[in-house]
Amino acid sequence: MIRLKLRYLAHVSMVTGILQEIYETQASSLKALLAELDQRYQGFKNMFVSSEGGELNLNAMIFYQPPGKNPTPAIDLNSPLEHNATLTFW
Amino acid sequence: MRDNRIQNILRVNLSTGKTRLESIPEAWTAKYLGCRGIHSRLLFNEVPPGADPFGPDNVLYIGTGPLEGTPIGMGRLSVACKSPRGTVAEGSCGGFFGPELRRAGIDYLAIQGKADRPVYLWIHDQKSEIRDARHLWGRKINETDALLREELSDPDVQFRYIGPAGENLVHSSPIFGNRDNSGGRAGCGAVMGSKRLKAIAVRGSGGIRVADYEGFLKAYQHFRQRVGVGTSRDVWTPIWGAYGAPVIVRVFNDQGGIMTRNAQEMRWDEEKCNRISAEPYLEKYVTRAKACFCCPLPACKKQHEIRSGPFQGFRGGNLWAAIPSVFGPLLDNDDLELILVMAGMCNQFGLDVFHVAYTLAWAMECFEKGILTRADTDGLELRFGCPDKEGVLDLIRKIAMREGFGDLLARGCNEAAKMIGRGSEKFALVIKGQELEAIAQRNSYMVALGVAVSEVGPDHTRWYPPHPGHPGLLKNEDLSRLGVQLDLSKAAQGRNPEEKGKVLRWFTISRAIVESLPSCVFLVRDTLGFDLHPWHELFQTATGIRLDYSEFIRAGERVMNLDRAFLVREGFRRTDDQPPYRMATEDVPYFGFPKLDKPLFDRMLDDYYQANGWSLKTSIPRRHKLEELGLTDVVQDLEKRGMEVEP
Numbered sequence: 001m002i003r004l005k006l007r008y009l010a011h012v013s014m015v016t017g018i019l020q021e022i023y024e025t026q027a028s029s030l031k032a033l034l035a036e037l038d039q040r041y042q043g044f045k046n047m048f049v050s051s052e053g054g055e056l057n058l059n060a061m062i063f064y065q066p067p068g069k070n071p072t073p074a075i076d077l078n079s080p081l082e083h084n085a086t087l088t089f090w
Numbered sequence: 091m092r093d094n095r096i097q098n099i100l101r102v103n104l105s106t107g108k109t110r111l112e113s114i115p116e117a118w119t120a121k122y123l124g125c126r127g128i129h130s131r132l133l134f135n136e137v138p139p140g141a142d143p144f145g146p147d148n149v150l151y152i153g154t155g156p157l158e159g160t161p162i163g164m165g166r167l168s169v170a171c172k173s174p175r176g177t178v179a180e181g182s183c184g185g186f187f188g189p190e191l192r193r194a195g196i197d198y199l200a201i202q203g204k205a206d207r208p209v210y211l212w213i214h215d216q217k218s219e220i221r222d223a224r225h226l227w228g229r230k231i232n233e234t235d236a237l238l239r240e241e242l243s244d245p246d247v248q249f250r251y252i253g254p255a256g257e258n259l260v261h262s263s264p265i266f267g268n269r270d271n272s273g274g275r276a277g278c279g280a281v282m283g284s285k286r287l288k289a290i291a292v293r294g295s296g297g298i299r300v301a302d303y304e305g306f307l308k309a310y311q312h313f314r315q316r317v318g319v320g321t322s323r324d325v326w327t328p329i330w331g332a333y334g335a336p337v338i339v340r341v342f343n344d345q346g347g348i349m350t351r352n353a354q355e356m357r358w359d360e361e362k363c364n365r366i367s368a369e370p371y372l373e374k375y376v377t378r379a380k381a382c383f384c385c386p387l388p389a390c391k392k393q394h395e396i397r398s399g400p401f402q403g404f405r406g407g408n409l410w411a412a413i414p415s416v417f418g419p420l421l422d423n424d425d426l427e428l429i430l431v432m433a434g435m436c437n438q439f440g441l442d443v444f445h446v447a448y449t450l451a452w453a454m455e456c457f458e459k460g461i462l463t464r465a466d467t468d469g470l471e472l473r474f475g476c477p478d479k480e481g482v483l484d485l486i487r488k489i490a491m492r493e494g495f496g497d498l499l500a501r502g503c504n505e506a507a508k509m510i511g512r513g514s515e516k517f518a519l520v521i522k523g524q525e526l527e528a529i530a531q532r533n534s535y536m537v538a539l540g541v542a543v544s545e546v547g548p549d550h551t552r553w554y555p556p557h558p559g560h561p562g563l564l565k566n567e568d569l570s571r572l573g574v575q576l577d578l579s580k581a582a583q584g585r586n587p588e589e590k591g592k593v594l595r596w597f598t599i600s601r602a603i604v605e606s607l608p609s610c611v612f613l614v615r616d617t618l619g620f621d622l623h624p625w626h627e628l629f630q631t632a633t634g635i636r637l638d639y640s641e642f643i644r645a646g647e648r649v650m651n652l653d654r655a656f657l658v659r660e661g662f663r664r665t666d667d668q669p670p671y672r673m674a675t676e677d678v679p680y681f682g683f684p685k686l687d688k689p690l691f692d693r694m695l696d697d698y699y700q701a702n703g704w705s706l707k708t709s710i711p712r713r714h715k716l717e718e719l720g721l722t723d724v725v726q727d728l729e730k731r732g733m734e735v736e737p
Contacts, residue, residue, distance in 0.1 A: 009340055010333040010368060019364050058323040058563050063344055070681055071344050088344055090329060090337075 001026055002083040004033075009090035016041050030062070031077040033087075048089065049077070063088040092298050094156040094633040095119055097128065097197040100218060102211060104285050105146055105203030109218045114198070120635050121720065122652075123645050124155025126180060127606035128198060129170035130652040133178065134724065136200070139659045139731065143174040143277070144259060144284035146204045152250065152265075152290065153198030154188040156633050157607040159298035161310060165189055165383030166608035167267075169250075169274035171281045174261040175523040176660045178545045178653050179281070181264065182605050183273025184382030184391075187292060190248040194294030201285055210251075210289040212242070215296065223288040228254060230438040231266050238291055247293045253440020255490040256283035260500045262445040262524065268380075270408040270437040271391075276524060276546050279440055301634030309627040316616045316624060317386055323563055324615035330387050335411030337368035339418065346681035347530040350419040351474050352451035352517055356530060356678045362424035366414045370426060380407055382610070390612060394430060400479075401427050406434035412528035416447035420528075421454065422474040428482075435483060439490035445502055446486055448525035452503035452518050461512050468494045519670045522547045522662065529556070531673050532683045534584045539594050539694045543667045545653040551611050553597040555619065557582055564617055572620055573640070585683060587690055591697025596620065603646035648719045651711050654704065655724045659731065664709040667695060705736045712736045 007020040027033040038045035048060045056062070056077060065071035067084040074087075081087075097114045114128060122131050129151045141147040150171045157163045167188035173179035191197070195216040205220070208227040212219045226234050231253045238249055248267070255263040256279030263279035264272040272279075300306040315321045319331035329337055342348050343363045350358045364370070375394040382391070393407040409430065417429040436443045450472075456462040457472040464471065468488075470481040488496025498506050503525060507518035519526045524547030531538035536556040541548035550556075566578050574596055581589040600619050604611055607629060618624065626642045629635070637645075668674065669686045677685050684690075699706050703715030713735050716725045728735050 007340070007344075010329045010337040011331075013369050014332070019367075019369060020360075059325055059327055061325045063341075065344065070346065086344075088341065090325075090341060 002081060004081065004084075005086040006037075007086065007088040009088065012047060012089045015044055015047065027081060029078050029080055030064070030074055033081060034077070061090050063090075092159070092192060092195065092296060094298070094301065095635060097124060097156065098195075099153070099198040099200055100196050100213070101200045101202065102218065102220070103203045104201065104205040104209065104220065104287060107220055109220075111196070111216060119156060119633060120637055120641070121645060122649060123603065123606035123629065124197070125153060125158070125166065125168045125606045125608035126170070126182065126602065127645065127649040128155070129153060129168050129180060130178075130649045130656070132198075132200065133170055133172070133180075134652050134656050134659075134727075137172050141172060143172050143176070143281060146202070146285075148172050148281055148284075150201040150278065150281050150285065150287075151198060152201070154192055155197070155606060155608045157609060157628060159189040159192040160300060160306070160632055161384040162313065162607070162609050162628050162632075163189060163383065164385050164608075164610035164613065166605070166610055167191075167250075167273065168605065168608065169265050169278045171274075171278055172660070173276040173524075173546070174259070174280055175277065175547065177276060177522050177524070177547055177662065178656050179274055179276035179278050180546050180653070181274035181276065181278065181549070182551070182608065182611070183265075183267065183271055184385070184610060185248070185268045185271045186383050187248040187250055187267050188608070189298075189383050190246075190292050190294055192294070192298055193296050194292050195296050196292075199290070201282070201287060204284065205286040208286050208288050210238070210291065211287065213290065213292040215294055226288045227257060230254065231440055232269055232438055234289060235269050238289060242291055242293075244293060247291050249289055249291050251289035252279040252282050252287075253438065253490065255440040255500075256280050257288070258490065258492045258500070259283055260441060260445070260490060260492070261502055262442040263440050264442055266437065266440060270406055270434075272437070272442070275442040275444065276549075300632045302631040305631035306628065309624060309631055313624045313628065314386060316618060317613050319387070322615050323617075327387070327615050330390060330612070333368040333372055334390050334392060334409070335368075336371060336409055336414050338411050339363060339414050340367045342415065342528075342530070343419075346533040346678055346683055348415065348419045349519075349526075349528070349530055351422050352420060352448075352455045353519060353530075353672055354455070354517075355680070356532070356683075357680045358419040358422075359424075363419070365424045366418040366426045366429060371409065371414075375426075375430065385610065387613065396427050396430060399427060401431050404431050404434060406430055406437060408437070409433060413443055415528035416444060420447055420451045421476055423476045425476070425479070428476060428479050431483060432486060435486045439487065441486065441490050444525045444527055446489060446499075448519050449489070449499045449503040449506065450482070450485070452507065452514065453499060455517050456510065456514050461510060461514050466495060470495070516671045516675075519672060521668070521670060522666050524548060526670065531669055532678045532686060533681065535587055535590050535686075535694060536584070536594060538669055538673065538686050538691070539590050539698060540597075542669050542691075543594070543695070543698060545657045551601070553594055553601055554611070555597070555614075557584065564620065568617075569620060573643070574620055587694045587697075590694050591699075591701050594698055595701040598650055599643060599646040601646075602649040603642065606645070606649055644719060648721065650702075651716060651719055651721060652724070654702075654709070654711055655716070655721070655728065658708070658710045658733065659728060662709075664695065664699075664707065667709060705734075708734065710735060
C-alpha cells in the first residue's frame, strides 16, 4: 500500500468534487491508478486515456512529482508510482 | 461594404482640431498584414527618434486589420505609441471596439498633437467630431462609460477610454474598453492622457465583405476544429473552455513558477493557492461569462460579484490568469475577495495591474528590510499578507491620483528604487524599466529569454506558449514539413538552454502574424503556433491577396524586425535584453533551479540574435536581414543616424 497526494484542477475537479486528497492505493502504475480512480469518479479515466488506442490523451495532462523531486509531465502509463508522490490531473 | 485589401487611417490632430481620412498604401497589406504590423511600420516612419513620449510628436495609433469584423478577428484591437519608458508600447485587447471601428469604415486612428482642454473623439460612419470632455476628466472608467452611454443615447456605441491614472500620466497605464478590458500596458493610456484625450466613441452601420466567402467559410470551419473544446488537441483548451486562465495558479505553483513575496520564494503554501484559484472563484463569485466578439472559448473573461462580507456588492470582471498570481502570492495575500477588489480598483482608476502589484511587492520588501518605514508610507504598515486591507486599497487610489506615497509608486518600481536606493534596486523586478508579469523565469528558460528580449518590455503575449506543446503532439518531421528546423526533444526541456533562441524566434514571428491579422493570441492552441496554414488561408480568402506561405511568414518577421529597429533607434541594446537582477543572481529556493547567470543567459541571447540575423554585439538587425525583408529604408535610416549596421 502506498500513499499519494492527488490534486485535481479545473474541469477535473468538476468530476471529483474536490480539489485534492490523500489517497492510499495498491496500484503500482499510473495505468492501475487511473482504473481505480475511474471506479471512484465515473468518467475519470476517459478524461486522460483515449478509449480507442489506450494512450494518454493529448488534451489532458498529468504531472507526476516523486517525493523530494520536481514534477514532470507523465508520458508513460506504465510508469511506476512511488510512496508519497504527488500527482496533479488537469 | 468594406474591401479588406485596402486599409485606411483617420488622422486626428488634436493641436489643430483637424481630421483627415487617408488610404494606407495597398502594398502594405501584403507586407505587414494589418493591425500590429501596420502600427509597427507607422511607428517607425512617423514618431521621430528621441521624441518626448508625452509631447505632441508622439503618435497614438489605435487600429484593427483586414480580418477584424469577421469571426476570426475576435474583436482584437492594437494600440501603439512610443512608451513613456522609450520602448515600443504596443498591446492588443479584445472586446467590440475593433469590429465597430471597421463597421464605421475606418481601420486605424492616428492621434497626433495635443488638445488645449480635455476632449473625446466621436466617430460615426467615417464622420468624426472632437468634443469637449471637461465633464469626464477625473472620472473613473465605470463612471466615464456610464456618462458617455447616456450622452450618446445608443447602447451599441463602443468605447476606449482612460481613467485618472492615464490623465495623471502614471507611466504604465493602459487604455480601457468595456469597463474592465485593457490593452497597451506599456503606457498607451498615459500617452492618451498627455494628449488630453479622455475617450474615443465609435458607431458604424457598414459591413465587412470577405473576398472569397466559400473559401473563408471552409477555412473558418477548419480553424474551429483546431480550437474547439471537444476537438482541440491542446491541453489548455478544456481548462480555458470551462474555467478560464486563473486556474493556472495551481499548476504554476507545482512547477516552481509562482513568484511569492516579491519572488523571494517560488513556492506558495498549497492551501493559500487553492483559496485564490479559479475553482472557488467560479463557484462563489462568477455571475456570467462575457466573451469578446465571436470568441469560441467564452470562459476567458467573466463577470463577478462579491455577495457578502466587507466588500459586499463589489462588481467587476475579466479576472485573467495573471491577476490572482500577482495580487496573491507576490504579495502573500490569500484573500480572493481582496484580490477582486484590488483588480477592480485598478480597472476603475485605469491602472496597470502589473505596475501596481510589483511596485507594492517591492515596497513591501523594502518595508520588511527596514528601507521604508511608516514615515515614508503615509503611516501605512505595508507588510506582505496585506494585513491592512483598507490601507492597501487606499494606496492603489493614491497611485492613480499621485498623492503622497502613491506618487513615488506611480513612477513604477524601477524609478522608485532609483530614488530610494539603499540596495532596493536589486529587488525591483523590471526589464527595460517595466514591471514583470506573472510568469516565472528560472523554471523556464524560454520565458526568461522571451520577456527579456521583448521590444515592449516584459510581455509574454509576444511569443507565448513557453514550450512547444504536449510531448506527444508534435514530431521533428512535422516541424520540418512546416519549414521549422529545431530539435523538439531539447526545445521541450524547460531548463535546457539549447534550442530556446530558435523556438522563441519562431513563436515571436507567429505571434506577430496572428496579432497583425488580427486574431486572438489566446486561440493559438493545438499546433497553431507552428502551423500557420489555417491563418494563411483565412488571410487569403478574406483579402483576396494571394501570398506564398513563405511570404506570409516573412510578413511576421518583417514586423518583428521593425519593432527591434524602433527599439535600437531609441538607444536600447543587448545590455537591455537582460533578466532582473534577482533572477540573474539568486537560485530558486526549494526547487533548486539555478540562477540565470551571465554565461547561461548570454548563450541563449547569442542563439536568439543569431537565428534572427541580428548583431551579437548590439542586437541591431543586420543589413542582409533587413534587405532580405525589403526593409532597405530602415538600413538607411539607422545608418543616417550613425548607427553601426553590420553586414
